[in-house]
Amino acid sequence: MTIRHLRIFVAVATAGKMCDAADQLFLSQPTVSQAIKELEEHYEVLLFERLGKKLYITDEGKKLLNYSKNILTEFDNIEKRMLEMSSKKSLSIGATITIGNCILPYAINDIKEVYPDIHISSCISNTKVIEEKLLTSELDIAMIEGNISDPNLISIPFLKDSLVLACNSKHKLAKKEELTIEDLKNTNFVFREKGSGTRELFEDYIQKSKIPINVVLQSNCPGSIKNAILINNFASVISIRLIEEEILNGDITIFRCSKNLLDRTFKIVYHKDKFIDSVMNDFINILKNYEDSHRLDNLPSKKLLVFK
Incomplete structure (x- = not known):
């Protein structure tokens, strides 16, 4: 039994629903x-009737609730007083490359407005590397564009x-109003490196068509x-944000995929056992309130990429 168990228990008892408690705790x-199951097994009592x-x-649950509230109040007071002794706050943030270029700088500015003296360290890499650093506690929190498979990591969609x-505006593909996969057969591509969420999403889709794609250059640098x-004169599949x-300048022509098959969602990720302090909680809320999709939807060169 840990403080984390008690905090989850109090949230469930207060909310009356597992899903509401999960939302409140970002779990x-x-x-x-x-966590509730582990508490019930530990004390060998039923804490909730599920109707x-x-x-x-239950009556046993009410007793534990009273004890838990007192313990958590004391624990939070200890945390507050000890942290006040050292006013220097810190946050270690990871970001995959697209997010690191487009979102991270603004997110750092926003959290520094709340905590002007905060020390921030950041790591920008692909999804695989970021996942490993979260699991080894080298990072407090991260923003990723790929898929997370490890059950020890919590993932929250946010953007x-x-x-x-x-392709550039003079490329042969730019002359077309509509493309099919067949049109890409003899096109030279520049792609992100293996392990990239961007590359993974496109490869998962393109494999279904069984059309070979000629990748002549790999890079993890958006520039x-x-x-x-x-x-x-290469083509690429890339985040529209980059x-x-x-x-807008007319230098690059874009083809959007029909049926939104290449749309994705950026995610906030952290370890399930990570203690969420005030800094991390505020950072999560900053990211969840970030919204700019309406601007991207209105970009010019709205040519349609039809995958048949």
Whole structure:
């Protein structure tokens, strides 16, 4: 039994529903359910009666609730007083490359407005590397564009993104109003490296068509990918956020995938056992309130990429 168990228990008892408690604590519902199960097994009592979709606290649960509230109040007072002794706050943030270029700088500015003296360290890499650093506690929290498979990590969707097929305005593909996969057969591509969420999403889709894609250059640098599109006459599948300026200038033509098949959602990720202090909680709320999709939806060069 830990402080974390008691905090989850109090949240469930107060909310009356597992799902509401999970939302309040930024946890998944299975994590909350497991914590309650572990408490019940530890004390060998039933803490809640489950009738329909509603939870009703038992007499044993009411006793534990009273004890838990007192313990958590004392614990929070200890935390507050000890942290006040050292006013220096810190946050270690990870971000995958697209997010690191487009979202992270603004998110850091926003959290520094709340905590002007905060020390922030950041790591920008691909999804695989960021996942490993979260699991080894090298990072407090991260923003990723790929899929997380480890059950020890909690993932919260927070922002929509779109991958688009991009080429420079003089490329042969730019002359077309509509593309099919067949049109991409003899096109030279620049792609992100293996382990990238961007590459993974496109490869998962393209494998279904069984059309070979000619990748002549790999890079984990958005700037070099843009240069390869603009200067080397390569095509790429890239986040629309990374080429917004070039689209507006008319230097790059984009093809959007029909049926939103290359749309994705950026996610906030942290370890399920991570203690969420005030800094981390505020940072999560900053990210959850970030919204700019309406601007991206209205970008020019709205050509349609049809995958048949």
